[in-house]
Amino acid sequence: MARRNDHSREQIQQMAITAAIGILNEEGPGQLSTRKVASAIGYTVGTLYLVFRNLDELLLHVNAATLDELHSAIRSALANQHTPVEQLKAIAFSYLEFARHQYARWSLLYSHQLQNGEQAPAWFNDKVNALFGLVEIPLKTVKPDMSHKDLVCATRVLWSGVHGACELALNNKLRLGDEVSADVLIHSMIDNYLAGLACEQVTA
Template identity: 40%
Template structure:
């Protein structure tokens, strides 16, 4: 209940609006009772973020199933990430922006969920270039996803118009297609 309440508050008020007091009020509990379940607000945020990453992973898997050509799958993953962030702005912000627990060490159980984005991209890049070394694939996946994440960040903070092209989806497709073109031509 507390996690669902936190998600509702973040959807309504953004990441900055989240507090244990608001969560407790939303579910009819006291703040003290929340601390019987969660170590602190950061622990609760990590729990919410884990649920968000799990939901994103499901969306990425659905996106993969929508396309049959491997390069088209990769582009679809980028677009899915962009759309997910836009439709879950508060929760995305809770992971990557305001509200992200910067002062608390990331728990191991949570750290294990982060590769969820990269694993899917690495698998596709490996399928496209099976002769590439795993470390090359891992680096490429992170570079490509960093670019997609950058476009997403600019779009969600209304700063994309400074690039002269306000369409985040077109930018994402261009980035992915040009990256893939170079990835497939490069010889190692």
């Protein structure tokens, strides 16, 4: 059999992405394979390679969908907060919550590396930049006299700091006792880093 023409290429693409996300959520990253995705959408592997260059490209689209969901999760968490510090914490904790509840997809965001030194496409990088933008807005309110360079720097410090705490805490790599949790780490990180920025302001 061949030439069913049941779905367009775009439809098959979207079906594959959805199926991959399903497998990721229900069976974990180790169980995701091209054959499994293909059979989940009622096709064979060959068809998958007609629609994606390789598995890497499929995963890139899965990651794009994840970035979109993370973006809207953060935006809705942001809606109820008014002071900039509360906003920054809302971002951090919705990030942590997302990592906890969508662990497989969240970790794929970082574990997935493009091969052969290929660059992610621009539309993908735009999604990443949009996320950093969400942090930059309240940060600029906290310290309006910041240069652009300092704003970029502070944004990345907060992002990678919170990310590192999430990653290591959720992977049990921090040898935390009962007293300290990821939440405590993030509170301390944000409070003290922002306090540090404020101190500088006084002495400058």
